[in-house]
Amino acid sequence: xxxxxxxxxxxxKTGMTKKDAERVINATLETVTASMVxxxxxxxxxxxxxxxxxxxxxxxxxxxxxxxxxIPATRLPAFKASKALKDAVAK
Numbered sequence: 001x002x003x004x005x006x007x008x009x010x011x012x013k014t015g016m017t018k019k020d021a022e023r024v025i026n027a028t029l030e031t032v033t034a035s036m037v038x039x040x041x042x043x044x045x046x047x048x049x050x051x052x053x054x055x056x057x058x059x060x061x062x063x064x065x066x067x068x069x070x071i072p073a074t075r076l077p078a079f080k081a082s083k084a085l086k087d088a089v090a091k
Contacts, residue, residue: 036077048081 001009003025011021032042032050041051057073081089 044082046082046084048079048085051078051080052076053078 007018007022007025010016010025011018014021016024035042036050036052039052041049043049053076055074055076058071060069060071061067062069
């Protein structure tokens with residue numbers, strides 16, 4: 001399912017127009033993104049937790065030249081599914 005299909009499905013289930021459903025979905029995604037950029041985690045009961053994980057700086061190796069390189073520290077988005085979501089998908 002892509003974003004367009006998601007918008008259509010939400011509009012159909014809620015009785016909203018596709019434009020209104022698109023605004024709601026875009027606002028939700030923007031809010032989740034802004035919270036994660038700020039370093040906060042977003043917990044949606046029954047769905048899961050969106051959070052930011054820190055990855056430490058480390059030494060890597062270029063497989064072609066075998067040269068050692070420094071890989072900088074970074075922050076990555078992560079999602080942890082709730083038990084309810086895991087159980088629903090497993091059925």
